[in-house]
Amino acid sequence: MDILTNLLCILFLPLGASLLIIALGKFRKQYAPSVAFVSSVFALGLSYTLLKNMPESVQFSREWLAFGDAKLHIGLLLDNASDGLDCSTLYCYI
Amino acid sequence: MVSIVALCIVTFSIGYMEDDAAKGRFFAGVAFFMFSMTGIILADNLIMIFLFWELVGFSSYLLIGHYFQKDEAKSASQKAFIVNRVGDFGFLIGIILTYWQFGTTDLALLSVKAGLEPTLISSFVGFLLICGFIGKSAQFPLHVWLPDAMAGPTPVSALIHAATMVAAGIYLLIRIDFILTTEVLTFIAYSGTFVALFAGFCAFAQDDIKRILAYSTLSQLGYMAAILGMGFSGIALFHLITHAFFKALLFLGAGAVIHACHHEQSIFKMGGLIKKMPITAITFIIGTLALCGVYGFSGFYSKDAILIAANDHNMTLFYCLVFGALMTAGYMGRLVWIVFFGKANSEAASSAHEVKPVMTVPLIILSGFAVFVGLNAYWPFGLGASIVSDLDHLHHLSNYKEIHKWVLILGSLAWVIGLSLSLLFYGRGSSDDHLQLKFPKVFAFLKGRLWIDEIYESYVNTIQKPFAEFLSFADEVILRGIIVRGGAGLVGILGIGFRLLQVGKLNNYFLWFFVGLLLFWLYGIDLF
Numbered sequence: 027m028d029i030l031t032n033l034l035c036i037l038f039l040p041l042g043a044s045l046l047i048i049a050l051g052k053f054r055k056q057y058a059p060s061v062a063f064v065s066s067v068f069a070l071g072l073s074y075t076l077l078k079n080m081p082e083s084v085q086f087s088r089e090w091l092a093f094g095d096a097k098l099h100i101g102l103l104l105d106n107a108s109d110g111l112d113c114s115t116l117y118c119y120i
Numbered sequence: 121m122v123s124i125v126a127l128c129i130v131t132f133s134i135g136y137m138e139d140d141a142a143k144g145r146f147f148a149g150v151a152f153f154m155f156s157m158t159g160i161i162l163a164d165n166l167i168m169i170f171l172f173w174e175l176v177g178f179s180s181y182l183l184i185g186h187y188f189q190k191d192e193a194k195s196a197s198q199k200a201f202i203v204n205r206v207g208d209f210g211f212l213i214g215i216i217l218t219y220w221q222f223g224t225t226d227l228a229l230l231s232v233k234a235g236l237e238p239t240l241i242s243s244f245v246g247f248l249l250i251c252g253f254i255g256k257s258a259q260f261p262l263h264v265w266l267p268d269a270m271a272g273p274t275p276v277s278a279l280i281h282a283a284t285m286v287a288a289g290i291y292l293l294i295r296i297d298f299i300l301t302t303e304v305l306t307f308i309a310y311s312g313t314f315v316a317l318f319a320g321f322c323a324f325a326q327d328d329i330k331r332i333l334a335y336s337t338l339s340q341l342g343y344m345a346a347i348l349g350m351g352f353s354g355i356a357l358f359h360l361i362t363h364a365f366f367k368a369l370l371f372l373g374a375g376a377v378i379h380a381c382h383h384e385q386s387i388f389k390m391g392g393l394i395k396k397m398p399i400t401a402i403t404f405i406i407g408t409l410a411l412c413g414v415y416g417f418s419g420f421y422s423k424d425a426i427l428i429a430a431n432d433h434n435m436t437l438f439y440c441l442v443f444g445a446l447m448t449a450g451y452m453g454r455l456v457w458i459v460f461f462g463k464a465n466s467e468a469a470s471s472a473h474e475v476k477p478v479m480t481v482p483l484i485i486l487s488g489f490a491v492f493v494g495l496n497a498y499w500p501f502g503l504g505a506s507i508v509s510d511l512d513h514l515h516h517l518s519n520y521k522e523i524h525k526w527v528l529i530l531g532s533l534a535w536v537i538g539l540s541l542s543l544l545f546y547g548r549g550s551s552d553d554h555l556q557l558k559f560p561k562v563f564a565f566l567k568g569r570l571w572i573d574e575i576y577e578s579y580v581n582t583i584q585k586p587f588a589e590f591l592s593f594a595d596e597v598i599l600r601g602i603i604v605r606g607g608a609g610l611v612g613i614l615g616i617g618f619r620l621l622q623v624g625k626l627n628n629y630f631l632w633f634f635v636g637l638l639l640f641w642l643y644g645i646d647l648f
Contacts, residue, residue, distance in 0.1 A: 033162060036123075036158060036162075037155065037158050037159060037162055038155070040151045040152070040153075040154035040155040040158065041151070041152065041155035043151040044148045044149075044151035044152040044155065047144055047147050047148040047151065048144075048148050050144065051144070052144065054144075055143055055144035058143055058144040058146075058147040058148065059130075059133070059134040059137070059143065059147055061147065061151075062130050062133075062147040062150060062151050063127075063130050063131060063134065065151060065154075066123070066126050066127040066130045066131075066154070067127060069123050069126070069127075069154070069158075070123040070124060070127050073123045085164050085228060086164075087164055087165075087226065098165075098167060098225075099164075099165060099226060100165070100167075100168055101163075101164040101165065101168070101226075102162045102163070102164055103162065103163070103164030103227060103228065104162060
């Protein structure tokens with residue numbers, strides 16, 4: 027599984043689980059905990075696979091809307107959240 | 121982190137929500153929340169962050185209001201939703217202005233542009249952007265929704281109001297710290313320290329086990345904000361992660377206690393539970409020690425780093441944070457002694473027994489994390505790299521050894537004194553709060569929570585509501601009545617007025633007839 031597919035699965039798996047639970051409705055509510063549990067286990071497994079195979083940071087972006095020159099993008103970014111922090115510039119703020 | 125905590129909480133919920141008639145709705149809400157939270161983490165630009173930010177707010181609203189039959193839950197969910205929208209409005213304006221100034225909302229591009237053209241960075245935009253953080257992370261003055269949000273099911277409190285959603289505000293700041301000016305960061309540092317102290321004081325005056333933990337969460341979020349304001353995002357992230365694990369553990373432990381005590385939440389109606397619920401009690405105590413920053417537990421490592429950085433930057437904030445650590449140990453000690461030691465103070469507590477394995481296993485797993493997650497150098501896949509770089513920065517301080525020794529002494533004294541004082545006052549367990557009986561006025565003041573709720577209520581009733589009614593009237597009469605519908609609207613409005621005269625009583629019609637005649641007569645004699 028490539029990184030983008032993996033990321034998309036991690037993102038949309040809980041949404042799928044939520045929709046499935048709603049679709050099961052009132053009369054199959056006994057399956058709701060199992061569906062939520064299985065989706066959580068898969069999400070954790072996918073996260074593990076992703077982190078194991080991931081380069082330092084990864085970004086996927088594509089154009090979503092364009093109004094003349096103004097363009098809006100949607101995309102996914104996975105990095106070490108505070109890697110961009112440069113301590114030398116942020117040091118001694120107070 | 122989110123995946124691990126969520127899995128533990130979902131597993132725990134299987135037992136906790138077993139008898140709930142609406143568990144389908146609950147699990148659908150939890151899964152939807154997971155989707156929204158993952159979206160915030162993976163979004164690469166501010167607009168996507170905002171979209172998922174709102175979805176998180178929506179799912180939080182659904183989950184807090186799970187027991188919507190209860191008025192408390194209903195109003196708590198509405199309060200959380202509205203207060204968060206106040207913050208989000210500022211955040212949205214901030215995003216629009218960011219786009220206007222930088223021409224992009226892409227985080228990577230923003231980082232590059234902010235580096236190349238620092239003149240584009242403005243404090244005004246920064247203050248607007250942090251409104252989102254203030255709302256979501258329940259910082260002063262938008263902190264009022266978090267303690268009330270405890271009306272939701274306890275696993276929801278663990279997932280949303282301890283480990284993940286409230287941490288999203290801190291995560292946002294970590295993401296955008298490069299466009300925050302010195303003024304904004306200074307404000308964050310001071311307001312964070314204030315919240316750390318204020319919430320600590322409030323926690324002392326609470327009887328509800330979940331509310332104590334909620335104030336503790338506020339206080340720890342204050343720590344994260346304070347260190348982030350000092351420029352150490354990595355250390356804020358470190359404390360965010362350690363806190364997520366031990367606070368989820370504490371909330372789930374509280375959930376197990378509440379479940380065993382037949383949904384009793386007052387700590388003064390518990391007592392002696394360590395004998396009846398040994399696994400829950402031991403794991404809860406592990407979580408408490410981690411939260412207090414006791415040596416060897418995860419909270420020690422992150423709190424130690426926070427205190428070292430604070431000591432190096434601002435001694436006033438440092439002493440406030442040390443005092444906050446003392447209070448943390450004090451109110452958590454109070455909770456542990458009263459709930460788990462002494463004798464049972466109610467029928468519910470005396471009939472309590474250990475919860476099922478499906479609930480205790482997540483507690484055991486989380487307690488493992490609460491001990492070991494602080495060893496960030498050993499995290500797999502280099503996850504702790506950014507944290508290590510911040511810690512390295514501290515290690516390279518010229519007087520690091522001296523500072524560290526000083527911080528170790530004060531930090532240890534804080535939890536030793538806090539736990540000892542709580543042992544002194546509450547060590548034998550109690551059905552009353554001795555301190556409250558001695559200082560009733562102080563406790564009344566703390567329970568009042570600085571009367572922020574009352575101030576908001578007064579503002580809404582005296583200013584906002586009349587203003588909204590005026591706007592509604594203006595909309596009905598002027599905009600929709602006259603401007604949009606023109607002459608027809610005017611006739612309609614006159615019709616509404618004349619309809620008031622049609623009361624169906626003959627004597628009224630005679631009255632108006634004679635008033636009309638009088639007016640004609642006055643007109644006839646040239647009085648008009």
